[in-house]
Amino acid sequence: MSVLIKGARLYGEGDPVDVLVADGLISAIGAVEAPEGAEVIEAAGQALLPGFVDLHTHLREPGREDAETIETGSAAAALGGYTAVFAMANTDPVADNAVVVEHVWRRGRETGLVDVHPVGAVTVGLAGEKLAELGTMAKSVAGVRMFSDDGHCVSDPLLMRRALEYSTALNAVVAQHAEEPRLTIGAQAHEGETASRLGYAGWPASAEESIVARDCILAKHAGAKLHVCHVSTAGTVDVLRWAKDRGTEVSAEVTPHHLLLTDERLATYDPVNKVNPPLRTGGDAARLRAALAEGVIDCVATDHAPHPVQDKDTEWAVAKPGMLGLQTALSVVTETMVRTGLLDWRGVARVLSERPAEIAGLPDQGRPLVTGEPANLVLVDPDAEWTVRGVELASLAANTPYEGMRLPGVVTLTLLRGRITAREGKIE
Ligand code: DOR
Ligand code: ZN
Numbered sequence: 001m002s003v004l005i006k007g008a009r010l011y012g013e014g015d016p017v018d019v020l021v022a023d024g025l026i027s028a029i030g031a032v033e034a035p036e037g038a039e040v041i042e043a044a045g046q047a048l049l050p051g052f053v054d055l056h057t058h059l060r061e062p063g064r065e066d067a068e069t070i071e072t073g074s075a076a077a078a079l080g081g082y083t084a085v086f087a088m089a090n091t092d093p094v095a096d097n098a099v100v101v102e103h104v105w106r107r108g109r110e111t112g113l114v115d116v117h118p119v120g121a122v123t124v125g126l127a128g129e130k131l132a133e134l135g136t137m138a139k140s141v142a143g144v145r146m147f148s149d150d151g152h153c154v155s156d157p158l159l160m161r162r163a164l165e166y167s168t169a170l171n172a173v174v175a176q177h178a179e180e181p182r183l184t185i186g187a188q189a190h191e192g193e194t195a196s197r198l199g200y201a202g203w204p205a206s207a208e209e210s211i212v213a214r215d216c217i218l219a220k221h222a223g224a225k226l227h228v229c230h231v232s233t234a235g236t237v238d239v240l241r242w243a244k245d246r247g248t249e250v251s252a253e254v255t256p257h258h259l260l261l262t263d264e265r266l267a268t269y270d271p272v273n274k275v276n277p278p279l280r281t282g283g284d285a286a287r288l289r290a291a292l293a294e295g296v297i298d299c300v301a302t303d304h305a306p307h308p309v310q311d312k313d314t315e316w317a318v319a320k321p322g323m324l325g326l327q328t329a330l331s332v333v334t335e336t337m338v339r340t341g342l343l344d345w346r347g348v349a350r351v352l353s354e355r356p357a358e359i360a361g362l363p364d365q366g367r368p369l370v371t372g373e374p375a376n377l378v379l380v381d382p383d384a385e386w387t388v389r390g391v392e393l394a395s396l397a398a399n400t401p402y403e404g405m406r407l408p409g410v411v412t413l414t415l416l417r418g419r420i421t422a423r424e425g426k427i428e
Pocket of ligand 2: 151152229230
């Protein structure tokens with residue numbers, strides 16, 4: 001089967017071209033006649049980008065299939081323009097062994113909408129006490145290359161040091177959820193003016209920044225690769241800049257919600273706005289956007305965190321933290337980074353596809369748009385807008401903080417190895 005994408009602009013730049021996809025590869029670029037039987041996609045005015053790669057997705061399977069499954073999460077990913085996602089380990093049972101990571105990997109393959117790469121837990125049961133069998137997970141058919149206790153911080157410095165050392169030998173990266181737990185006991189929201197006024201217990205910026213600083217020092221010492229999950233504060237940007245300047249192999253992600261939303265949302269008392277790390281100040285969000293444009297923050301990752309109504313639509317203190325993200329990421333990046341002039345579409349390709357693929361060591365994702373490369377692609381209509389409705393999203397849960405918002409940037413086509421996975425908002 002071949003697909004001819006007609007009249008798209010590569011990276012949203014230059015003259016429109018036709019792109020022929022055949023046998024899973026980009027087989028021709030230029031003025032191309034449709035071969036017999038080819039599916040022709042009219043793409044005038046649209047931007048063709050490499051398929052997006054999400055380093056931070058919660059697919060909830062196994063264990064919380066009432067919130068999301070690998071199938072529904074994969075559908076949300078394909079509709080959002082993703083061709084690969086990393087499924088976090090905080091499932092039930094925890095993905096801290098080869099059996100669970102192989103299960104996740106296999107279910108992803110069977111679903112076939114997006115490459116699902118399981119993340120392995122750093123510690124057994126995410127308990128932070130004993131290292132999980134990193135080597136067994138790395139050598140399993142799932143080929144785990146990212147380890148994280150996300151949802152929890154690996155707060156013991158000795159365990160973190162060992163995890164970094166082992167992961168170097170395994171050619172893997174440790175992704176840290178940076179939250180010093182002693183500083184966030186009982187925390188409900190960003191520690192600052194808004195939380196004090198509304199009476200929420202605070203989650204201080206220093207709880208994130210102190211762990212990021214410590215881990216950068218540990219990673220440099222171990223000669224290891226560290227990835228910092230969901231950077232949320234201006235101070236963390238300063239720490240990352242310092243660490244990168246002294247040659248630390250550290251990469252970092254920011255979520256769409258930390259780019260767009262702020263702690264002023266707390267005044268709604270609506271737990272849809274509860275997330276970990278919490279929404280910060282407008283000043284933090286501005287610094288995160290600038291750092292992403294500059295490359296101090298490498299990429300955008302969704303932290304897609306589906307929760308069913310009974311866990312979310314409840315009083316703030318008991319509501320689970322987390323927000324849907326896969327189907328809205330491109331639009332939030334368009335709104336915060338493209339419409340503001342901070343990034344062009346080549347920059348969007350960098351932060352949503354190329355850098356995350358490099359960080360995770362994926363050889364076939366985030367590749368240049370040239371002949372002979374794997375056809376993991378997304379077509380974006382930069383000028384179209386849509387209104388977000390949680391119930392219309394492919395996820396089983398509906399906890400989007402963008403409910404009712406009109407956002408720019410629409411994914412019109414996603415191709416995984418040359419096969420159409422999503423088109424015009426529908427799964428193929
Ligand atoms: O808001 C969050 N939700 N942050 C995390 O670290 C975990 C995630 C989840 O699993 O729901
Ligand atoms: Zn996290």
